[in-house]
Every structure is written in structure tokens, then in C-alpha cells.
Amino acid sequence: MPELPEVEVLVRHLDPLLRGKRIRGVTVGRAKIVRPETSATLADRLVGATFGATTRRAKYLLFDLRHGTRSEPFSVVGHLGMTGRMFLQPASAPLPKHTAVSIDLGEQRFVFEDQRCFGRFNLDRAPLAELGPEPLSDDFTADAFSEALGRSSQAVKVKLLDQSLVAGIGNIYASEALFLAGISPLRRARSLGREEIGRLRDRVREVLADAIRFGGSVPLDWSGAGKGHALFYYGAKETGPATRSAEERFAVYGRDGEPCTRCSGEVVRCVQAGRSTFHCPRCQLA
């Protein structure tokens, strides 16, 4: 579940649940997730600490912690990778199969499960320094965006995934924003005019904000063990219309072969930098 909107909704969910809770124990099920820390080092640092705010930077989660009010605050940096999930469950519940980190909070436990182990949960803040502006912040201006796209000969869709350019867009919302802006993902970044860049910036913000609104409006089954890892699809108990199919919310992503909702032309899939891209060649002229 991992682009900016999903992380934002997760953070809003976790913050009030974790705040003020004291860590009694830490168990690492997948050592790779906590590197470069070792399991023992991480546990040493965390046990006894109390959660403060849980916030987000791009797709990273930041868990503020401190050992009493007189000691220096620090934070754990989390990332969901492709398949990470985080939730609280009763301490008596069985641990999920792919539990990467489990934190004992007393009555409850905080679980980070990650099937593919692309996620992380450690004290290394270095990756944060490489990130570009938050797309929903005032820093993400058309000027800044234009500057970032620069003279690059790379396709604009590939540039949208570059976290040093703008931080938080992933493979789904990149295709979606380009469709809404009516810009082909195949266009070279440097070929975009000022007007197009401004439009793309606005649609990026819109698609991310809408997704956050959507995720915040739907009752999510955070601890559900079920159903895959689709965005905003935590468990499948309540298969109501709102959560039934996350993909149904997308205009082009995953819709290759289907008619474009705007022009009825056919949505096509192509591969750019090893990732799938979806677009409507009629609405998004190359």
C-alpha cells in the first residue's frame, strides 16, 4: 500500500493510537528491514521509549520517540516498500506470517508486516535528505517543478517517479496525473511548455489530495489479514462499494484494453524504466 496518499492516511490513523504509548519490547522478524541497525541495536534504542507524533515525509513514516521528557527525542524512519502494512492488534492475536517488526505496547502490539521485504524500519535518516519538495506543500510551485524537470531527455512519467524531483508520487498516481493533465507519459521532460507544467503540477496535487480524501472517508480494516495489498484495501471483510475495488477509482491505471472514460479510445499499457505506464493515446498526444 504505498504512495503518498496511502502513507498519509496510515499516519493519520496511527498517530493517535501510538502517541503516549511506551515500548515494552521489540522483536525483529526480518533483519533486512532494520538494516543498517541490527535487531539488538534497534531494540536497545527503542525499549522504554514513548511515542510522540507520527508524521510523514514523502512515502516515509517518521515515528518520534523519547526516553522521558529530559532525554533527546529521536525518530524511527519507516517505509512500506511495495507490500508493507502497519497496524495495531491485541497482544493476544497471532502474528501475521510476514511480520517484519513487532513492538510490544502492553495490551496491544504494533505490527509491521511486509511480504516482499522491500520496506524499512530503522534509525537512518539519510534517505530523507535526497527528497524533493512535498507535492502538496507551497514549495511545489510551477517554477520549482519546471526547474526540476529541467533539460532532461527522460520521459516526463519517469521524472515524476524521481523522488529527488518531487517526493511521494508513485507508479499509479504518475499515470493518473498525466491522464488528468492530458499529457502523454512518453513526452520528454524538456519538451513540456510552461502552461503544461503548470497544469501537470495542479493535477498532481489534485489526484493526491483526492486520494487522501477518499482514503480518509472510507472505513478501513487496518488489521485485516486478508486480501492483498491494494491501495486502501486493508482486509476484505466489509466488501462495501466504497472499498470493493481500489482499481475502480483509477482512470487509466490497470485499464489497458478498456475504453478511455473521456474519449472512448483504448487505454494502452507500455513499459518505461521497467515500470508499467497506462495512458490514452488519443487524450494524451505524444
Added chain:
DNA sequence: CACCATGTTCCTTG
């Protein structure tokens, strides 16, 4: 067996 998957990092090539 083949190909696909919401992400990031490392290595090679130019």
C-alpha cells in the same frame, strides 16, 4: 514455466 506487482538502490555504460 512465464509474466506481473503500489519502491528504492546499486551497478554499468556512455
Added chain:
DNA sequence: CCAAGGAACATGGT
């Protein structure tokens, strides 16, 4: 040094 392309990472689902 930089830009760009590709493989690797680990584990599935179809």
C-alpha cells in the same frame, strides 16, 4: 562527475 538504463532485492498471484 552526471545521466540513463537495467538488474537486483523477496515473495507471491495469475
